[in-house]
Amino acid sequence: MSMNPAPDPIFARLDRAGLVQHVVRLITDAILQGRLKPGDRLTESGIARELGLSRAPVREAARLLENRGLVVSQPNRGFFVREVTVEAIDSLYELRICIECAAVERLVAGDPAPALIGLRARIDEMRDLAEADDPLSQIEADMAFHRLICLHSGNERFVTAFDQIADETQLSLMLIGRLYDDPMRMAETHEPVFDAIAARDAQAARAALEYHIGTARRVVTDIFRKLKEDGSA
């Protein structure tokens, strides 16, 4: 009963289970970069042909993307890139507030120290990317910041819940391009949240995060409403 658990992992275990995951990544990128637009159809055979593999892994990847909310499926009709509506975004942000606020409260109740390093790094990253004028990467840093809060909450289920809505959130952000006219704004709006966490004030942290996400919610929905009006006009 020796049970050698890890006999010296010298080489990183290369993703031999990676085909499906790879397809997921490819489709995700295509959607988030706008090469696939909301409402577009994803034909299994077409994607399979382009990638030079069979329909099975493509199909499985599509199912995974469905559960992550990036695509929707209709029986006997296939997969489509999810249509984004103002109402959906609003609902999404309401759920985000509910989950992330609970997470940050729990984070501060525990030991926030390990999280602070990563959180600080993300904010600095947003500043750098603002100077580099790279709004897309900035959005990714934003998502990473919020994910870190869930990750260090001590309740791993907050992370899975966050992940299940993260992609759709990111999609809505990518669609509108940029949130604020001043690229530095994004980093600034995260500072109060960071400060409250660093001060180990659970109530203040919750309030700051709720305000932060709530503001983003208003800004995003407003911009999106305008976009829709122009689009359908």
Place this chain on the structure above:
Amino acid sequence: MSMNPAPDPIFARLDRAGLVQHVVRLITDAILQGRLKPGDRLTESGIARELGLSRAPVREAARLLENRGLVVSQPNRGFFVREVTVEAIDSLYELRICIECAAVERLVAGDPAPALIGLRARIDEMRDLAEADDPLSQIEADMAFHRLICLHSGNERFVTAFDQIADETQLSLMLIGRLYDDPMRMAETHEPVFDAIAARDAQAARAALEYHIGTARRVVTDIFRKLKEDGSA
């Protein structure tokens, strides 16, 4: 451009997309009825042979069950019925509190009237099932009650979030058999929640629901801890 929207639907739309869904149902029942125990392996070929169909739909059903949390998959090793730990249950209930409390608050903020009928019916159902001594069906009525709150919250995403943790919650309840010694207790513990909703008091409703789920959380984890101790002793 006449666009007749619904020219008298005489026939109910029959589920033509049923095979995978049917398999999902079968496996779900097997797990929730205890015929498949946590840790058990789900072999695609075995299930496919038993059901008299190919592996494809079985595989797809397993993937769906994975995202609903009832099974977990390991690359190149297949699917297993999810192991339930005390920590997982505790995390689960914490997330439930966070989601359902937000849902009930929003429900009361809107018009709670349409929800009340269904909620009342579920509580009555729990009483009937207590007399009939049917704890399994009672658990289903319990889940239905909580799902109704999310359903009538006005934010459909609360429902999807709830559904993604509902099966696992139900599994933990099924595993411990019955929550309270007195079967009537389950119905009783829902009354304060119902009353607060009926009174249209959002804060009271949130508090009542938080107390209700919080109590269940303590009871379930306690029972489960005892079960584990006996099991491993």
Place this chain on the structure above:
DNA sequence: GTCAAGAAGATTGTCGACAATCGACAGAAC
């Protein structure tokens, strides 16, 4: 007796093919 190496069996990952279903178009009936 313990442990490592190898063979055999079982199971998943992937593939190409067929059947069922859907959407669009053309033609007939009114």
Place this chain on the structure above:
DNA sequence: GTTCTGTCGATTGTCGACAATCTTCTTGAC
């Protein structure tokens, strides 16, 4: 001109088979 019906092409749903991988059992050395 409008509406219904039948056909056609395209796509999904399902299947059986093969290759890659994991598990288990056996074998052999120490």
